[in-house]
Amino acid sequence: MSDFIVSARKYRPSTFDAVVGQSSITSTLKNAIKSNQLAQSFLFCGPRGVGKTSCARILAKTINCENITENVEACNTCVSCKSFNENASFNVHELDAASNNSVDDIRKLVDQVRFAPQVGDYNIYIIDEVHMLSAQAFNAFLKTLEEPPKHAKFILATTEKHKIIPTILSRCQIFDFKRVGINDISNHLAFVAKSEGITAEQEALHLIAQKSDGAMRDSLSLFDRLASFSDKQLTYQGVIEHLNILDYDYYFKVTDALLINDIKSLLNLFNEILDNGFDGHHFINGLAEHLRDILVAKDESTLKLLEKGDALQDRYLEQSKACELSFLIPALNLCNECDVQYKTSNNKRLLVELSLMRISSIGHQMTEKKSPKSFVVTLNDEKKHVSVEKVPEIAQKTEKTTENTEVSTFKNIEEKEIVAPKSTPRISLSGKKKSKTISITAAFQDINKVNEEDQEIDTSKLRKTDFPASAMLKTWKEVIVFVKQKGKSNLGITLGVFPPKLKENYVIELPLSNSSQVEMMMEEKYMVLEFLRNKLENDYIEITTTIIEGEKSNIPYTNKDKFAKMMEENPHLETLRMKLGLDPDY
Numbered sequence: 237m238s239d240f241i242v243s244a245r246k247y248r249p250s251t252f253d254a255v256v257g258q259s260s261i262t263s264t265l266k267n268a269i270k271s272n273q274l275a276q277s278f279l280f281c282g283p284r285g286v287g288k289t290s291c292a293r294i295l296a297k298t299i300n301c302e303n304i305t306e307n308v309e310a311c312n313t314c315v316s317c318k319s320f321n322e323n324a325s326f327n328v329h330e331l332d333a334a335s336n337n338s339v340d341d342i343r344k345l346v347d348q349v350r351f352a353p354q355v356g357d358y359n360i361y362i363i364d365e366v367h368m369l370s371a372q373a374f375n376a377f378l379k380t381l382e383e384p385p386k387h388a389k390f391i392l393a394t395t396e397k398h399k400i401i402p403t404i405l406s407r408c409q410i411f412d413f414k415r416v417g418i419n420d421i422s423n424h425l426a427f428v429a430k431s432e433g434i435t436a437e438q439e440a441l442h443l444i445a446q447k448s449d450g451a452m453r454d455s456l457s458l459f460d461r462l463a464s465f466s467d468k469q470l471t472y473q474g475v476i477e478h479l480n481i482l483d484y485d486y487y488f489k490v491t492d493a494l495l496i497n498d499i500k501s502l503l504n505l506f507n508e509i510l511d512n513g514f515d516g517h518h519f520i521n522g523l524a525e526h527l528r529d530i531l532v533a534k535d536e537s538t539l540k541l542l543e544k545g546d547a548l549q550d551r552y553l554e555q556s557k558a559c560e561l562s563f564l565i566p567a568l569n570l571c572n573e574c575d576v577q578y579k580t581s582n583n584k585r586l587l588v589e590l591s592l593m594r595i596s597s598i599g600h601q602m603t604e605k606k607s608p609k610s611f612v613v614t615l616n617d618e619k620k621h622v623s624v625e626k627v628p629e630i631a632q633k634t635e636k637t638t639e640n641t642e643v644s645t646f647k648n649i650e651e652k653e654i655v656a657p658k659s660t661p662r663i664s665l666s667g668k669k670k671s672k673t674i675s676i677t678a679a680f681q682d683i684n685k686v687n688e689e690d691q692e693i694d695t696s697k698l699r700k701t702d703f704p705a706s707a708m709l710k711t712w713k714e715v716i717v718f719v720k721q722k723g724k725s726n727l728g729i730t731l732g733v734f735p736p737k738l739k740e741n742y743v744i745e746l747p748l749s750n751s752s753q754v755e756m757m758m759e760e761k762y763m764v765l766e767f768l769r770n771k772l773e774n775d776y777i778e779i780t781t782t783i784i785e786g787e788k789s790n791i792p793y794t795n796k797d798k799f800a801k802m803m804e805e806n807p808h809l810e811t812l813r814m815k816l817g818l819d820p821d822y
């Protein structure tokens with residue numbers, strides 16, 4: 237294996253047409269070269285490993301080529317092309333700003349710029365990770381960028397466009413590189429596999445592509461790693477084992493079970509998944525992704541968003557026929573809810589199981605056209621009637637001691653408990669008269685309407701004890717103690733900054749001083765609500781937040797603010813700042 241070259245390097249594209257998944261950028265560049273309207277400076281933005289540096293090098297090579305082809309590509313045979321291909325060209329200068337970001341580094345580069353090239357027409361300066369340049373280095377570079385000599389071209393590359401100062405942005409032609417599509421990546425991997433004499437199942441390559449999140453370079457190194465393990469045989473099974481990916485087959489099976497409300501199978505499948513070493517959070521998010529893919533497969537106009545191999549695509553199409561939108565959208569909502577509550581739940585396994593049952597009950601409503609509104613669930617030997625909407629709260633309440641809680645009994649008690657079923661929302665594709673496309677927004681509106689109706693039915697079971705503001709404040713203090721005991725001292729502090737106010741309809745308004753406090757509050761709101769509702773015996777309690785304007789400016793958040801605050805204490809700082817020429821913004 238002494239001649240082993242990593243695929244990412246060996247298969248680095250050497251012409252515009254060989255760049256995978258960035259055709260709009262390469263064709264724009266080609267057109268500019270052809271019509272001789274190439275900008276002087278470029279900014280290539282986009283995620284890592286998607287071809288920014290490759291494109292920069294190809295551009296540099298092409299504009300120096302002595303006989304550019306009809307198709308506006310470098311000939312790869314002239315002296316200039318050859319020296320490029322051997323990494324020996326004097327026309328290209330690369331600077332990695334991640335490691336060379338000082339003023340001196342930039343000055344060295346700027347000094348070179350005024351010399352015209354010995355061979356070829358242009359000197360090209362590629363500055364990678366340009367956002368890493370220090371503020372002073374940026375300033376030193378700006379003048380050169382403003383008035384570059386004719387023979388110099390600059391290609392700046394960055395993964396973080398938002399960090400580039402406007403004076404640079406305005407002087408460059410900007411190209412936004414996209415993540416490479418999964419199909420594009422897996423096709424390219426198939427090409428590499430073939431060239432390397434590796435047999436690879438399409439599904440296996442597809443998984444690698446999926447796992448590398450749109451970065452060609454990452455997918456190639458993953459491919460290399462797996463190929464070296466697998467003795468030139470890449471199989472789907474081998475890849476899921478090595479990458480610890482949950483077999484998509486499970487999601488198909490779970491969805492089938494959801495559709496027929498087969499709770500036994502659901503619990504068994506989920507148990508098997510846990511036994512295989514996957515956690516519930518991973519599973520529920522995977523299920524959400526699967527349902528999303530099915531949603532996308534329902535209509536031709538969105539089918540292109542489904543990035544799956546051919547064989548798998550057929551399977552999605554088939555399952556999508558069995559799933560109505562009136563199932564998929566609430567099911568996705570429930571997965572999302574489970575995802576949000578997962579972190580704070582005391583019994584994570586039960587939370588996922590109950591979420592599966594809730595989703596399953598929608599599937600059931602859809603097939604049976606009548607809806608079970610509650611289950612009997614046995615928790616800690618205590619039988620409970622649980623309405624479909626309330627299930628996650630139960631999971632939340634169950635203490636850690638019940639880790640092995642089995643949902644031993646649950647059956648739909650349709651005859652007694654069911655409140656007259658409302659008509660199920662039917663948003664069938666064929667049912668729509670004229671428009672062929674689905675409107676997701678419209679579907680959501682319909683579903684929300686149904687949810688409101690459901691809540692009306694449930695309200696009779698909800699607690700609604702009146703309480704005075706004083707009781708709320710007392711309980712609020714208890715909440716603070718409670719969350720601190722749970723180890724969430726930051727939340728405790730946030731809750732204690734200002735006293736909350738009791739508004740109409742049991743809404744409690746909590747004043748906060750900044751948006752990061754609001755964010756923390758939103759994340760942990762469920763825990764606080766749960767506590768308040770139970771203590772005050774009122775399920776209508778809601779929490780809203782408001783930011784106190786006057787407070788906002790008093791707390792130093794930006795560097796400028798902090799500096800101003802420090803100046804109050806020591807005014808000499810300003811003199812020092814001016815002497816050093818520092819800008820508090822950087």
Ligand SMILES: [Zn+2]
Nearest residue numbers: 301311314317
């Ligand atoms: Zn050439």
